[in-house]
Amino acid sequence: MRLVLLGPPGSGKGTQAAVLAGDLGVPAISSGDLFRSHAVAGTDLGRRAAAYSSAGELVPDELTVSIVAGRLAEPDCRDGYLLDGFPRTLGQAGLLRDRLAAAGMRLDGVLELVVDEEEVVRRLAGRRTVVDGVEVVRDDDRPETVRRRMQVYREQTAPLSEFYEAAGLLTRVDGNGDVPEVSARLLRVVPRTPRPSPR
Ligand code: AMP
Numbered sequence: 001m002r003l004v005l006l007g008p009p010g011s012g013k014g015t016q017a018a019v020l021a022g023d024l025g026v027p028a029i030s031s032g033d034l035f036r037s038h039a040v041a042g043t044d045l046g047r048r049a050a051a052y053s054s055a056g057e058l059v060p061d062e063l064t065v066s067i068v069a070g071r072l073a074e075p076d077c078r079d080g081y082l083l084d085g086f087p088r089t090l091g092q093a094g095l096l097r098d099r100l101a102a103a104g105m106r107l108d109g110v111l112e113l114v115v116d117e118e119e120v121v122r123r124l125a126g127r128r129t130v131v132d133g134v135e136v137v138r139d140d141d142r143p144e145t146v147r148r149r150m151q152v153y154r155e156q157t158a159p160l161s162e163f164y165e166a167a168g169l170l171t172r173v174d175g176n177g178d179v180p181e182v183s184a185r186l187l188r189v190v191p192r193t194p195r196p197s198p199r
Helices: 013-024 031-041 044-053 061-072 090-102 117-124 143-157 159-166 179-189
Strands: 002-006 028-030 081-084 109-114 129-131 134-136 170-174
Touching: 002 013, 002 159, 013 028, 013 081, 013 109, 013 179, 028 031, 028 061, 031 044, 031 061, 031 081, 031 129, 044 061, 061 090, 090 159, 109 159, 109 179, 117 143, 143 159, 159 170, 170 179
Parallel strands: 002 081, 002 109, 028 081, 109 170
Antiparallel strands: 129 134
């Protein structure tokens, strides 16, 4: 199963991705976590990505696609994965579709968490994140950066909802409420059988 979980910052995507991936028996792949691990390890890629992330901006598509594609080529992704935070632009979505098609594959579904903006801002205030076993407050969870991330989401990522709807892949799920409630809604609708192959 190859799935995408869409949703704005603070929609609970990371938490729900872990629940869903566990249930489906596939790895959850978070582009944000990949960038943070590189940053903690002090790699050149990590430094380049952090310059964008700490300002609430998106990392350029080529850099993002190359790091995610590298991760998806690892053996644990052979039978599928749940993507969390990727794709985030129409450009990335097109590149993902083309790369999958070139390998005779395609996505099986996209779930979108729909959350009220006040709930998102409330959740992000004071959020703690674990990076390589250490609990930190993310630079990009500061209030002014959160506002910029929301704006970036509306402008660059929200259009993916229509893109995937047009492809017949999208299911919208109410993301308001507590974690178990939202998990239960997602688990009710998550696709469990792969779509037939294109050929
Ligand atoms: P996240 O943990 O998913 O909220 O991602 C944290 C930050 O990493 C984002 O604010 C972006 O700066 C960067 N990032 C993560 N995923 C992507 C992506 N698919 N495209 C561009 N930038 C990304």
